[in-house]
Amino acid sequence: MNAIEPTRPPLQSVPQRAVPRTQRQQRRHPNRGTLVETTAKLTVNIVLSSAAISALAQLLPYHMSQQAKLSDIQEEVKRTEKRVNRLSDNFRRYFDPQQAKSVMQEQSHRVDPSQRQVVLMDSSTTEEEELKMAN
Template sequence: MISDASTPSSEYRDRLSRYAARRRRAAQVHPAYRPQTIEVAIKVGMNVLFIAGCVTALIHLLPQIRNQYRELREIQAETTLTRTRVEHLQADFNRYFDPQQAKSVMQEQGHRVDPSQRRVVFVEPSPSPSAALPLEAD
């Protein structure tokens, strides 16, 4: 029998229908797995939402973290300045309450002078009378 080229053979049609039926079955989710599929989809969706929330929170926290680091650096700078000031004051305190240096501290703080010392007074020299007269030009 000679078949027409434009009409498919019955064998070809059978194979084509079996292939199409197989594709339809593969595309459909088996009814027994449908609840598990929905559950997994919900879990994945919720995890995506949680991740999006965490990323958003981190983005909002970054400026605050930068400000805190800036303030921390300022506080550390002030701490070093205060530490040097405290060390200087501690040295002065130790000097003021040292019994061996009591006389020198009292002389610095007060107007009294140890009687064994002589007072030195600096006086500016007075200008000489010849230096006060301007020179005349001839």
């Protein structure tokens, strides 16, 4: 039990192996791949965003001119609809058999002989002036 233990030789330092250069760089920058990928994505997104913004800036004046043209056309359509409605009403009236007699009188300025002509006079006129007008 009390045996003598053999002595150990003194520990010698193990010569370090030469680590390849790429492994040393990876140890210094372990997230370099992620950094490059993120930078590339960010650059592409910035380029695409700037292209989209410039395209919108060029389309804005065109859009405004188209809106102005559209409003002009809508106003013209409203005026035309009013005119069409008026002409349609006149057309229906002119071709209505019940109103044919009144339309003919309007168009020819003749009066039906069975109708009495009404002359409006001012109440301030005297009888003498009425006689002069009658003659």
